[in-house]
Amino acid sequence: MNKSFTVLLLAFCWAALLTPAVAQRPKQTKQGDVYVDKKGVLRWQQGKQEVALFGVNYTTPFAYAYRAHQQLGVSPEQAIAQDVYHLSRLGLDAFRVHVWDIEITDTLGNLQENEHLRLLDYLVAQLKQRGIKAILTPIAYWGNAYPEPTNTGPGFSSIYSKQQAYTNPRAIRAQENYLTQFLNHRNTYTKLLNREDPDIIAFEVCNEPSYRKPEEPVTSFANRMAQAIRATGCRKPVFYNIAENPSVHDAILNANVDGLTYQWYPQGLVSGHTLRGNFLPFVDQYPIPYQKDARFQRRAKMVYEFESADILQPVMYPFMARSFRSAGFQWATQFAYDPMAIAYVNTEYQTHYLNLAYTPSKALSLLIASRVFHDVKRGQSFPRYPADSLFDAFRVSYRQGLSEMNTAADFFYTSSTQTAPRQAASLQHVAGVGSSPVVRYQGTGAYFLDKLAPGVWRLEVMPDAVALRDPFERTSLQKIVTQIVWNDQPIRVTLPDLGAAFTVQGLNEGNTFNGTATNGNVVLRPGAYLLAASGKTTAAWTAQTVVNNRKLGEFVAPPATNLPPQVVHTPAVQATAGQPLQVMAQVAGADAADSVMLVARSYYGATRVLPMTRPTLLTATAAVPAELMRAGLLQYWIVVRKPQQALTFPGGFAGTPRDWDYFHNEHWEVSVVAPNAPLTLFNAQDDKEQVDVARLARSSYSDYVTSAAGTLNLRLLVPTPRTGEPANEPGPAIALRAYLGQKMQARATALSGFKELVVKARASQPGARVKVVLATKDAAAYSVAVPVTEVMQEIRVPLASLRPDALLLIPRPYPSFLPLTFQTTAAPKPLVLSEVEVLQLILDAGAEGTAPSLDIESIWVE
Template identity: 65%
Template structure:
């Protein structure tokens, strides 16, 4: 009996110690409904605490995502199960989606009990199991095609556009009928009505409507839609979009709704390539123009969509979360989390890319951002960038490409960090990518450590992710942008209670691993493991033991990418003559015994074969000696040797360029130039698909043209006449933004020795003034003005002419009421050229139409 009692006591103690680990996914979320108090604060009915929920949008039941899963032979139910597990693992406690009404209604607004509605029910049921709260937007107004053509649409949104939706009596009646039936719909799996489900905490009436004056008609429509919801007996708060139509915001402030919804795309959408540079100033604040209006302060605030579009940097989400809280938001959901089955190609919405397996660092930044959102108080003011980079338990660093959360119990980081945990002995949760003082890891996937009891931890290791294509370029399911590799990687763990000689036991299905760590080090394959000191009996912990809303043995990861060898490399446009050159390449698909060589050749000159050394996975590097780098052109190839097989890149061709009959023409090349040669920052002929052209003035645009004087390609910035006040104060009409760090890396010393900037171009009007701006890694802008005439010319500007100036936020932030410029809290008075990384050319607005053609910008 005593032995039985002791065993039971041990079991209960261990079970109690498992429970706090739920904090690593979600902090305790109250159950039940919410309400909006008289001060516009969203509160839980039970306990009256303020709501603070953070998460994602996710779309598998509908539209392209649904079709893509079917096309690939993937069960949508299985996909939802897997993705919701990852969302819980990332700490998500909020889910929102605009329902594709066009797929679940007929043209008069009757709800159709079909596959899409059933899958939405299934998704809601799975979210509820993980403790994730839900806000649904029943009306989307969208077709279901993007990025494909629309197909098989049955609903009222297929015959009424956004402009008709609030003016056509039949469209209005269809929406009322649909809202009534949707809220009275009984979930197939939970058996609850949508209007009664305590985990569906509110409704947002419609997604991004399009309105215009008169405002009274807009208010009347919003009131009618809110009444349709309340007439079902639904007592949940009703939210309404106000940010999409700022010109009629008064109409929504006057509407009988409980909350207001906003979005944030701080650097625009769909650039067609990865944006590079420091975009933290773009998310420094979210000022709402009418924030002092009593009609605004009496309503709750929700961010229905946000994203750092076309950016992979793992630093944006935590900064955005802090700005959301400063602005008073209590709900924020990213748009949109990529389903695991199609994330390899990023086809759903190419400007967005977020998935735990495929974008591990960015996903960990979402985990950290959720904690920022919950820990920063609503309305808490923060200083301006860059002095706001460390706040509370959080740190954000552009230069280190790092977001961190460091509390006594939890240590989360998105990239390799040297930061010491605040209280190592108190740690209960660790999540990271790369290495830290707690975990040294050579893989590129995310990992999670959660303490189950003193000396007992759960370790989850995701497979390696390697980006092989630009994920924000043209989307196609036939194009893999990120590879998944199931490598066995060394991991060294330093946890005070675990010691150096812990045991390792596989927990997930098919994982029979058994190992003993030596000096805290063990080789791990993707999966889930139980780590324990030798003194701990671990039979009580099984794959089915609960860890908050997770089970210990749960593990979801994509299969390895079947793609063979692949070498990813981008050559420098220029390198300095007479200086040794370090070249790197990411090589995937290798076995440990394979070797990698660099074959380097001065054009029609000497050729050398140089062994490439393994660096941090998957990087290889070699140093080209100075003797090969006299002025001219360097051509080179990467050669992979696998036993008797030799493969050359670029081209993935059998054989080696050193063989007499190697006839494949592809190679990498770079110009070798003397120090006196100009250093290119922007060249229209080669950079047209890697720059951002920002339209700011109404009707302004950009195009590429050929110069009448030279026949060379130039970018044309065209400013339409601006009659508003902005034209009088040199408000921008168009801008060019070019990130140039990769262009100058091969000529670093020449950069430091540069004395002047050279701009080649011409204008349509004599005496046209433009602004040229150099922006540093710390987002400090320095500007000089240039006057162009109608003749093709090269203008020289001494670098000493550049003075501190506000940074133009281009691509332009959306919504359009957000600031267009940024002034950092601190800025050195003189430009430090070694820190410069971005060029901007700005055409101010003017009363008359005009344009400038820019062929190139260089340093000398």
């Protein structure tokens, strides 16, 4: 062999050993422009592969997000760079935003070179560095006030409404002018024109327009806007919204556009509280009414916004991504990723809440959903729920609050799991919250393990996130909803090529940790670390080494929330006399050496002090003994005792309830009832803040009224449509939904003895069609018609009379063409009360010319 060749070969092999290489699944070519082929498939110009991109909307350059960063003194550039790092960390490759034209134009549509436009340029440049593609929507029609009261933008959207935008000649000319200038705008950072940047792959003309018949002006307007874009020389696909105005969908199908855009809010928006229960049936499919229309088939399909609003469960996104792919979508972007700087209060959009640091499990479900979107084939079909909870490499479990991806190379999970990785020895990437057979971790933040070479891994650990309040209630910059805690937490990593005595070296700025694991265990603070098997040389890996568009030493996390110790606890709704009551709480800010105590008493009884055990640094638990659980009222407090201080919760007051001068009235309490006492499912007086009313008929509404006896009733009313309005369609007109999970759990041992369902109500007219539905944890629904009369009375029906039925999907899915009911495909079974977790009460529209109403005082079982 030639000597010089031998030296060259050895040098090549040595370089290969030292070069960072993270094994990845085969990826699509994501370079250059895209086009729409004759069959409506979006493809890359290079390689002709199908496009599949998944990500988020993100709004820091504009509107409230911009103002909030200014108010908090946070640099928008720094915030954008940090958030884009997290988007990359979550494996996202798509970004979309409706540009607030009101902030970057004048009334004639002239583009304003201002701070908002510069920050959009900066955001696009940051995304480009991370390999994230963009579709921009230049026209939003939005004011910039929300959630504050006053618009401040000077642009054309400040003087033209959505309805005027497509009919007023001056408004149309302003939009054409603006589109021309926006497409020809040169990015301050990339130096590229928007229309020529290969990482801006397409444009959606406008965000959620508002149209009505006739259709000709709608088509004409869409064509003029598309032509304004193309007249700049732009050859990128032009998308147009079709889902917002289904009554004029033909107008868009007839327009000269390349793609169609949709949104999905499967259980509506702005419930005002966290929605609980099994919502997987709501995202089981995304049927489009005109799928067989040739005009539809030759257009590419994009989901510009989607969200499981008012829900924290980490199970919705993977199902949504699968349903999108089944429906043929090639782009989907969640609305909206919360900027880290304001995610602690969730003020940007109250009904949305997603951030890697503050909602770690939900964020990892988005990571898994991204893989679903990329790995599931366009148009691939699946069985209906619940048979499709396990599909391809993915598993979604509502009961366990868990989404998983498990392949030979990747193991991702949103919550603690017993699932073993498919091939532990071949793993390349692990990401999770909680514990698994690979990682044992007591913290509540997310972590990521990425293999760099055999026996060399990068570990990234986020700080603990503790939910303090319901993030979907009314928000304020003064109301912290999630606390960040930087704890030293034990972590055990079990990976075959690392062994049990791997070395650990801090990578991120200021992280000087250097140690060795014992039996795979090490105690770490949040940060980035290099893990290496014993004896491995790691000189080739430094904080500056770049892998997958990220430096190994990069680490982004919010600082610890400046709060004293906190205890978060929700008391049981009821408890059973003579049975111990388990009390569990989250405790933040208490060190391992601090003690936590439960102080409990019957209402007039002496207090008992019960030590609470600490299964983890963030949790505490104790059992109230059976002898204290007498029928009546149990009151209790939780005390965190530090070396120089005792704090009592609720309230966090100094001192303890047994101190002679402890005067605070705040406490938790639980009604303790006899084992055979009835169980209330709904009470108008007590449950009004935790139920949802779905107004399905056009004119229906609800209110709270008092009866002749002075008791509070929930009134469901279906008024007669006004003159000129169409009559209400037959079927459900208004419905009540109540989540029962906590109530059923509190009385679990008594449920098998209940035989009757009792409704105390009255109707405004005889023959009102009222149905009660009980739905199980698996979304199997059982219903019975209730004969409500005009007299307030207790109507009793045997539980055995409930029969399998379709589940009414409330809150109402949006867009409105989506199904309103779901029928489980599982074999019918008798109703088991212990499986029930949702109550629905449905009032049908009355006969034409009638206005039925229903007053409900309470519903219970006994």
